[in-house]
Amino acid sequence: MPTFKITLAYDGAGFVGWQRQASGTSIQGLLEDALRELDGRDVAVAGAGRTDAGVHALGQAAGFTLAREIEPEAVVRAMNARLPESVRVLAAALAPADFHARFGARAKTYRYRVWNDEVLSPFERDYVWHVPGTLDVESMAAAARLVEGRHDFSAFHAVGGATRTTERVVASSRIARVDARLIVFEISGSGFLRYMVRIITGTLVEIGRGRRSPEWLREVLASRDRAQAGPTAPAAGLFLVSVDYDADALAGGP
Amino acid sequence: MPTFKITLAYDGAGFVGWQRQASGTSIQGLLEDALRELDGRDVAVAGAGRTDAGVHALGQAAGFTLAREIEPEAVVRAMNARLPESVRVLAAALAPADFHARFGARAKTYRYRVWNDEVLSPFERDYVWHVPGTLDVESMAAAARLVEGRHDFSAFHAVGGATRTTERVVASSRIARVDARLIVFEISGSGFLRYMVRIITGTLVEIGRGRRSPEWLREVLASRDRAQAGPTAPAAGLFLVSVDYDADALAGGP
Numbered sequence: 001m002p003t004f005k006i007t008l009a010y011d012g013a014g015f016v017g018w019q020r021q022a023s024g025t026s027i028q029g030l031l032e033d034a035l036r037e038l039d040g041r042d043v044a045v046a047g048a049g050r051t052d053a054g055v056h057a058l059g060q061a062a063g064f065t066l067a068r069e070i071e072p073e074a075v076v077r078a079m080n081a082r083l084p085e086s087v088r089v090l091a092a093a094l095a096p097a098d099f100h101a102r103f104g105a106r107a108k109t110y111r112y113r114v115w116n117d118e119v120l121s122p123f124e125r126d127y128v129w130h131v132p133g134t135l136d137v138e139s140m141a142a143a144a145r146l147v148e149g150r151h152d153f154s155a156f157h158a159v160g161g162a163t164r165t166t167e168r169v170v171a172s173s174r175i176a177r178v179d180a181r182l183i184v185f186e187i188s189g190s191g192f193l194r195y196m197v198r199i200i201t202g203t204l205v206e207i208g209r210g211r212r213s214p215e216w217l218r219e220v221l222a223s224r225d226r227a228q229a230g231p232t233a234p235a236a237g238l239f240l241v242s243v244d245y246d247a248d249a250l251a252g253g254p
Numbered sequence: 255m256p257t258f259k260i261t262l263a264y265d266g267a268g269f270v271g272w273q274r275q276a277s278g279t280s281i282q283g284l285l286e287d288a289l290r291e292l293d294g295r296d297v298a299v300a301g302a303g304r305t306d307a308g309v310h311a312l313g314q315a316a317g318f319t320l321a322r323e324i325e326p327e328a329v330v331r332a333m334n335a336r337l338p339e340s341v342r343v344l345a346a347a348l349a350p351a352d353f354h355a356r357f358g359a360r361a362k363t364y365r366y367r368v369w370n371d372e373v374l375s376p377f378e379r380d381y382v383w384h385v386p387g388t389l390d391v392e393s394m395a396a397a398a399r400l401v402e403g404r405h406d407f408s409a410f411h412a413v414g415g416a417t418r419t420t421e422r423v424v425a426s427s428r429i430a431r432v433d434a435r436l437i438v439f440e441i442s443g444s445g446f447l448r449y450m451v452r453i454i455t456g457t458l459v460e461i462g463r464g465r466r467s468p469e470w471l472r473e474v475l476a477s478r479d480r481a482q483a484g485p486t487a488p489a490a491g492l493f494l495v496s497v498d499y500d501a502d503a504l505a506g507g508p
Contacts, residue, residue, distance in 0.1 A: 011379075220482065
């Protein structure tokens with residue numbers, strides 16, 4: 001009964017998100033369907049981050065246990081042969097029997113891409129938030145740094161989102177202009193609330209437009225009130241970049 | 255009756271190509287529909303390159319004449335408001351009344367992208383030809399240079415393709431590895447036969463795979479026989495990058 005950790009990339013456009021839903025195609029559903037074919041029985045797949053509809057992944061992590069003895073390289077090939085081209089398994093490795101992609105994750109990194117030009121490139125339409133007009137990226141960068149550290153992120157949490165605690169630790173939060181048209185926000189932390197990255201991005205864009213000062217973000221954070229923050233940025237611009245684990249969470253094998 | 259030259263970008267996936275067809279959506283058809291709405295009458299649009307189904311453009315050029323007096327900036331905005339997000343007008347400029355995007359073009363540059371890695375990125379699936387396995391890019395580069403100059407390109411011409419002459423001048427033909435996974439071929443010339451860039455690419459990949467030597471390309475060229483060349487590379491990897499005009503072809507205005 002080998003347990004595997006896989007790393008995968010997907011284009012989130014057209015999917016209902018990571019998690020199985022009553023209707024529509026989910027990433028989890030596609031993976032479980034592919035593994036049922038491969039293993040001849042139902043296989044449960046746990047993902048590190050439950051990305052929402054339209055959100056992309058460059059390095060999502062997931063775990064599952066198979067009945068069949070099979071090499072990691074064969075898992076990659078067999079899954080990719082059964083998955084649509086919009087979902088690709090990049091790597092597979094043996095993991096300890098108690099590996100859990102979500103509870104075992106030490107840190108996650110998300111990237112949010114803002115297209116800051118009058119005309120949106122047709123090749124970027126599913127992968128950015130289109131924000132034309134002047135954006136003061138220096139102010140946005142100053143504000144972004146204010147979410148670093150341990151905070152109660154209630155103000156940056158989906159309304160109605162359920163969770164044990166709204167406290168999270170953000171290790172790094174940086175935004176910069178990559179070229180004349182593209183601004184990229186990157187944030188790493190131990191965990192994220194639902195919509196947290198997208199609401200922080202929406203708040204940073206309010207500041208970039210000059211409607212608010214960078215210091216406003218500190219007030220929003222302190223308010224613990226979702227109504228105080230900026231809008232939720234669209235799903236299309238968000239990418240789960242990578243998931244990190246402690247070496248001992250991955251060591252061993254069956 | 256102002257005449258305009260526009261520059262446009264489009265994601266060719268899902269279109270039947272530049273030219274209007276009996277069925278399916280064409281770029282030309284979309285532009286003419288948008289301009290009919292704008293000008294209140296039928297407007298004929300001539301494109302510089304008649305890209306095939308699935309082929310993309312970063313800098314296609316097109317020309318048309320309107321009845322209505324309107325500023326170039328307003329043409330950009332009005333067209334983009336009426337076009338799908340997969341087609342974007344990047345710029346518009348007044349042009350002489352006799353401007354013709356196709357016959358007036360002095361040079362065109364095409365780019366072909368080859369994804370040379372075991373696993374195809376889900377974000378690249380519509381924008382590359384996926385060629386896993388080792389490719390000898392040095393041999394491909396040596397062969398690519400052999401098409402530079404004036405040649406009869408019959409061997410690199412779609413079977414049944416009709417044209418006045420199969421002689422063309424290639425100013426530059428270069429291929430290089432951009433990173434560990436991506437190989438890019440770029441070719442510029444006064445004009446191209448149908449499928450010419452894709453058949454040259456298919457021939458270069460045969461050489462890259464070690465099935466043929468770079469010198470083989472010289473033989474294929476001399477044969478003037480399509481059957482001697484490599485396969486036609488898929489449309490998805492091809493981009494019309496830019497179209498150049500002599501300054502006097504664009505000077506003036508109405």
